[in-house]
């Protein structure tokens with residue numbers, strides 16, 4: 001079957017390797033209908049003048065935290081850690097309005113496109129107004145994200161988050177967490193409404209904030225509502241050693257062990273961070289089929305710790321990356337950080353590589369992220385493969401990092417040699433997307449930042 005639109009690339013990353021003379025056909029719905037290798041460009045094909053690689057899914061994002069980037073990088077006294085950062089982050093979470101969130105997310109999503117992501121999973125827990133009455137529509141904050149994604153042209157997987165308690169042993173949220181309140185029924189209703197809205201390039205899964213933020217009965221209730229539906233279920237887990245210690249104290253088990261032993265995990269589950277996992281945790285997750293979402297930039301910024309990357313890879317657990325707090329907004333930096341953290345800790349090189357099957361660390365991590373990202377977003381296909389949305393990145397061989405390199409080194413140089421953007425265009429659903437924020441997007445973002453951070457600003461409603 002020939003598609004409505006044909007793109008031809010001199011080189012493309014198909015099924016984990018470079019292929020030459022690749023014809024990429026796009027159907028009327030903006031998905032790849034056919035990928036043909038070793039075929040000279042037909043007369044009716046648009047020629048792409050650089051190597052083509054899949055874009056990635058950003059599997060973990062809190063859009064509002066873009067408005068906090070650069071504002072938490074000072075230590076005035078004592079020690080600084082995740083919990084101190086979180087208290088300051090709440091100052092933002094408690095004041096941002098739907099209009100401000102739209103402005104911040106529009107800027108952020110443009111930056112993500114530029115960073116090579118064409119789909120973002122929003123772990124969304126800012127459900128309610130900053131103060132006072134309910135919104136006219138209880139999903140006003142979610143719609144702010146969806147319209148920002150639509151305006152910018154990035155795909156969105158909205159994950160309404162269940163958040164019911166402030167910690168292990170608590171039976172409710174703290175006063176400063178009232179915006180987050182959502183039980184399983186609320187989150188499921190949100191999921192259903194987002195799906196029913198039928199917005200282009202928008203789908204939905206569900207999420208639980210964490211084992212400290214959702215009680216066992218909330219998890220059971222959510223699972224009964226979801227039933228056998230094929231959708232992603234995300235949860236923050238084992239990001240902090242204190243969280244592991246609290247879970248041990250409350251349940252006698254580590255968080256990943258608890259989730260596995262309770263029988264919750266299956267391939268739909270996406271375990272965000274999973275930083276503090278021991279070999280038994282990894283084995284339990286591997287048996288369940290669940291995937292993990294590592295956020296190397298944020299985990300470094302927050303001083304969370306390093307995951308056991310060799311352990312996860314060895315166990316064959318699906319893994320991908322996310323930008324989380326938005327201190328990084330491109331996947332090149334995430335993959336580089338992921339590998340470099342391991343090199344620094346282990347005093348070895350090419351930790352992610354698999355000699356014999358995939359000697360390139362960059363290629364092993366990239367292929368893992370292509371496959372893991374698809375699962376995190378609830379897609380059965382992703383990348384340069386028939387049935388996947390026609391998303392792609394066209395590399396720029398004149399980029400500093402790629403100039404003069406043999407084909408087989410291109411992906412290595414994208415991840416480990418970048419100086420500036422290594423690609424020239426970003427495609428979503430068969431169309432090249434502008435990746436510079438239009439002036440109005442930048443202006444609205446700056447206006448929102450002024451409102452949010454001026455000393456006399458009042459919380460939005």
Ligand code: ZN
Pocket residue numbers: 060062123236272324325
């Ligand atoms: Zn997060």
